[in-house]
Amino acid sequence: MTPGKKKLSYSYYPGCSLHASGREYDISTRALFKALNVGLKEVPDWFCCGATPAHNVDELLSLSLCAKNLSLADQVEGDLAVACAACFSRLKTTQHHLKEDETKRKQVEYAIDGPASLNKPVKHILEILAREYGLAKLEESVKKPLMGLKVAAYYGCLLTRPPEVPELDDCEDPSIMEDILRALGAEPVKWSHRMECCGANFTLSRPGVVLKLSNAILESARLAGADCIMVACPLCHGNLDIRQKEIKEAYGAPDSTLFGSIFGSDLPLSTTSEDRRDLPIFYITQLAALAMGVASQSLGFESVIIDPKPLLRDKQLL
Amino acid sequence: MSRIGVFVCHCGENISRTVDVEQVAKAAGEIPGVAYSCDYKYMCSDPGQTLLKKAVAEHKLDGVLVAACSPRMHEKTFRKAAESAGLNPYLCEMANIREHCSWVHEDREMATEKATGIVKLMVERVRKGKSLAPITVPVTKRALVIGGGIAGIQAALDIADAGHRVVLVERDPSIGGHMAQLSETFPTLDCSQCIMTPKMVDVANHPNITLYTYAEIEKVDGYIGNFQVTVKHKARSVDESKCTGCGVCMTKCPKKKIPNEFDQGHGMRPAIYVPFPQAVPNTPVIDRENCTMFQSGKCGVCAKVCGPGAVDYEQTDSFTVEDVGAIVVATGFKLYTIDRKPEDSPIQGYGEFGYGTIPDVIDGMTFERLASASGPTGGKILRPSDGKEPKQVVFIQCVGSRAREKGISYCSKVCCMYTAKHTMLYHHKVHDGQAYVFFMDARTPGKGYDEFWRRAVEEEEAVYIRGMVSRMYQKGDKIVVMGSDIQVGVQVEIEADLVVLATAVQAQDGADLLAQKLGISYDKYNFYSEAHAKLKPVECATAGIYLAGACQGPKDIPDTVSQASAAAAKVMTLFAKDQLERDPVVAKVNEKYCVGCFACKKVCAYGAIEEKEIRDRQGNLVKKVAYVNPGVCGGCGTCQATCPSKSIELDGYTDEQIMAMIEAL
Amino acid sequence: MNAKANKNQLTSIEPAYYEAVTEAIRKEAVKILKEDTVVGVVGYLPGRRKGTATPALVTSVEEAEKLVFSPACVNNLSVYLTKAKKGVLKQGKVGIVAKGCDMRALAGLMTESQLQREDLFIIGVVCPGVYGFGVERTGTLTEANIARKCRECIVHMPEGADVAAGTHAELADLTPEEAEEMARIEAMPQAERWAFWKEHFSRCIRCMACRQVCPFCYCEQCLCDKNRPQAVESSPRPAGNMAWHLVRAMHLAGRCGGCAECERVCPMDIPLNLLNRRMAKELKELYDYEAGLAPVEKGPLNQYKEDDDQSFIK
Amino acid sequence: MKNKLMHLSNETMNVGFVKKVEALSGSSVRRCFQCGKCSAGCPMSTFMEHPPNRIVRLLQLGQGQRVLAGRSIWYCASCETCTTRCPNKVDLAAIMDALRKLSWDADGPSKESYVQLANRLFIENIRTYGRQYELRLGAIFNMKSGQFLKDLMLGPKLLSKGKLKMFHSKNRNIGDIEGIFKRIEEMRKKGEAL
């Protein structure tokens, strides 16, 4: 599809999170695609992909749920756009496994009572923006460049791992988020923890783990001088945004180094509690839509815990 | 010498960091007779050498001193450079201001002073130096190869194929060595005998090879290009020229229950025997210690049944002297045993393994024989104690090796691979058996080696356990092996049916004695020393003697064959010329003043000094003087220090040079 | 034996003994010359002054009948075979009169290929001793006038001679002056030893008589005469003197038979034989070697044993 | 259990269990040569009593029971770092999945059953509603796990932010989902699937 010649159009699998805790991701995705004049049609009657819990204990179930969703998506025209990194990973993994493993494919096809759809291209919105819409055109379309905004682009686990599944970018040194940020006029920072795990799997069962892992990520971003973090996954967003105050309470106390030493903090010793500034967490689509001139009111900023508006005002982006 | 050039090297910063090289060059320039001096970043580099050559031409230098690293490092380099500039190479010397100065001193001022002092000394050496011309000696184009294992066979065949005559001497009744004992070889699992025996036959049939088995080196005289080697032919009690190899004697010999060395004592042989059916030559020998005829004088069955009448009880050891120009030493290795420490062994033995008293604890070579189709069990893995097929086999690596304080410090190099091979062979032969390997590191450098080991683990399901075995003991018909898995961090106990020890590879018995005969050096483990660990890996310090195979250090078959071919290539290089050029650092006699006391002759370790008659024109004897055979002279200079009138002088280290240096202290 | 009985009793050797020896020598010399066994005999003729003797090569029976032996026959005649009368050996076998100490030199020279046994007819002398120097050189030999070297002589009987002249005779209870002197020096503090030898060597005028008289200084060019390179300064200055005597002692180590001719001829009275004695003692202790007792294949410094003492080596 | 002496023999090594793990994960444990890279990069390594490499090592020795008895598998975050970086392409994340499934099936006593419980609820949610409703999930998890006050302060906040929905409806095609569950169970019963 060459942009400009024919209107881009996608089928769309939002996933559970985007209808609940990550609703601002859904809202901003839709707003962005509208601003870019890219079609987006939600798959009817989609259901949960099973996410991590399903494959954690029952791979066959996980594969079957995704396969069923893929065949539902077949009914809608256009490649399947996915915003949630977890859903994206599961759907791609399912296609990958079923293509490789004949036995599993037969089992899955029996379970979903129909053929598995293995050829529908599944695309994360990052690829759609960077490759299909194109960085050049994206840059052209920018109305309000995100000048002076230092962004830590956070990939997390599922966008790139394991290497043969997502086919999104280099699995150890991706650049797709940074590329998009540059196109939007923002300044991506270099930082160490952009691929580390935030512990999403334990959001429910072991918040302590989440606090520890997410704290390391936030501290790394702060050390790199970032104003904010950009994510492309509702689970990551949840941990970094919703739990940020909790993390601060747990690790941000003046005796944080002591705390760290007791609880095995992953932080480098040089970080101190002096600068424990709030880091707003943006979805990629929020920042992109903002740059495209979409009104901030329609990007769901009111739904997030760490209010990004002071930062945006400070950078004269509001 | 009046126009000497002094070149002071910075060696990057290696010298200039602690020595003020400009200062040294300046001081050198002030020494009378030094016509040119300079300093340069890297004298050994191409531009550095060019600088030297240019200076020789421009300043008409007649002597060169390079103050840089150790002459052991670059003397050849600079002598070559000097030579290409038209200077006699022996007029180029090096002052060692790196190893002997900048690297060992920190005080800049003192180091600079020392470097200057060294340069002053060495300038005197250059000043008193003499042009020397290389010495030529004739070369006998016939090689001696000692040892008929794969190394010796390969070297002999290569040299013979190049058209030179070879004498191959083997201590045992047959050639073949350890490789003939092996079952299959890593990493390809070729049958060892299948690839070995054709080569053995090639040796026997090669028109250029003279094969002496059951023979040993008695004495070595001479020098590169001109060795005289006395070979002792042990009494075989069988006339090789008559024997047809029919084997009747062996079948009729009444004494048949002698443990066969070839099968590590697990098979039996008669008193008149060939070690194994494919032996080359296929001529039996009589083991006199076990022969009834020799022990009690009664029997003589073999002589009676021998059609050609080849059996000769009266045979005695005989000797031949072989003139050869080069010697390849390929005497191989022996395997360490875990027995109680022998008197003269560096290894303490393994009490924790029962000092080898548990019958089903065997070494790797014994396992080879068990796995070999031609072995005592016909290739079935059966344990020695009761002949049962073992279902749990434990392999233990590094037994003796890498045990600095209890055994030997080095790695035996081949055990990791052959143990992996053993687990495979075992798995192939005993499908329901389980192999366990206790190891510290899997050392598998080599083409296809790591893949081979991984195959043993991943496909042949050997359980590798990183950790050593502390103890083992007999419990019923099992051997309890107590070890640990350091990866899990637990103690591990296995009740094994058979335990195979990868025991250390050691130098052959008597390796030191042979080395003394040859005049070559050996390390504290009796492995022969190469002339240079990296750049002269097959040469000995003694010219004309080369090393092949495990006599120099533990080696696998590919490495052994490579080294053997390399040694053969060295021999061929030597044989490519009719005359041999050698370093002219040899003694010369001043016949005018020599009074013929022959003290020099008495102290010469090389036998290089002869008595020479000086006659007048009428043929009357005027006097007897010493004469140095330059081909034989080793160049030690002991003669000169001994000569009261200094009528014998070592070129390159003349009294004049040394005195001048002392004068310059 | 008779000799043993005499040993502890004699306090002087009367001229009659020497006369008997002289007779025996003359008889033997005449015989071998007459029989053409030898082309000449190196022996002693009477000196011009009474009671003295002078070395000579006699080639005729008449001359041979004049040969003598007395305590004045101090010279080591072996030196005549390698130096002064070297040429005579080319003409044929030579007879030589040899005291025990001369015999040691002959054995050493044979060891060093300078003489061949078959070229010599050795008329050994059973020598009770010769006169010392600085003493009255006439009359009966007593403890008062015997040479210092003879006091500790271990070779009164000439071993390995073709014939021996004389029966055993030896003075009893002689004090070993030389050994005592050596012990005295060894017991000195190191600095005193240095001062002792420095004083002695400083007197050396480098006349080279010591070298000239030494049977083992047969080199055609002495190291000390070499000036390229100059190992030993040739002018008679203390440094060169010290070097010369040390070099000489080293060169003689393991060879010197102890004839002490060097000491005898030294015009400056330097106790040179002490140096040689000291070296001989060391080599006897270390390697159980005594020079010149018989011709051997190799001297102590031309051979080695793998387990030689190396306690001084770190 | 962790430090107990390990007897190794054909009987004590549970090869069947290991084969099951290998089949479920599609990955061989024998390929592992214990370089330790998985443990080096694992974000959860410090929480585990057997770091990832040792899990594989225990499997190599047929020690499934030692693995399941520990909590390591329940602390795996499924971040796939190990799988991504393994020099031998041992899919450790998949092996962890397989181990959790085997533990899940055995339903044996696990000290670490919180995660097991959360997963169970999550899947039940799918079966019942088709999609996840996080409030319900969280509330029931807390109830069942006995941690009534956990994250108490978060709920209202999230509700106010519209991040949690108070009400939810089932998918229209919930029957299809039930069918999937049923048919998988059926296959397992018949032994057609692991």
Next chain:
Amino acid sequence: MHDFEPKIVAFVCTWCTYAGADLAGTSRMQYPPNVRVLKFPCTGRIDPVFILRAFQKGADGVLVSGCHPGDCHYMAGNFHARRRFAAFRALLDFIGVDLNRLQFSWVSAAEGGKWVEVVTDLTERVRTMGPMPEFKELEHEELWSTFAEATAGKSTGLNITGDRSQVLNTPELKEAYDSIS
């Protein structure tokens, strides 16, 4: 820095000690810089005259070092040297030279550490002993003065004027005199 820096001369075998000293260098070991190394093919080549000469030319300590017994590159050079130096030591001792100034050692090519130890020990020992005056004094002494005293009571027939010794005692003139004679 010390008050007295002794001059140490080392006569070494190229195959072992020289290489051992090289090893000390490559291993960056440290030792006093007082030593000057003279390389020989073998200890068998080392003439006692060299040692004597070294002392005469100002050495305060001399080291002779070669291969361990049995390791000689030339088979037996070190064995011969061992006897030669045993004898030479005895001689030096007898004439009153302090043997603490003369060290013999076996240092193999692998013994960089031993080289350092031997050189350091000798240097420090000689440093505490102070300069070696004996041979140096001889170098500067003239025959005449002592000779005149020593021969006072003897009639040698020689008559030397005392003035000459004074004149010849300056190094320049000494040299000039030596070159003429």
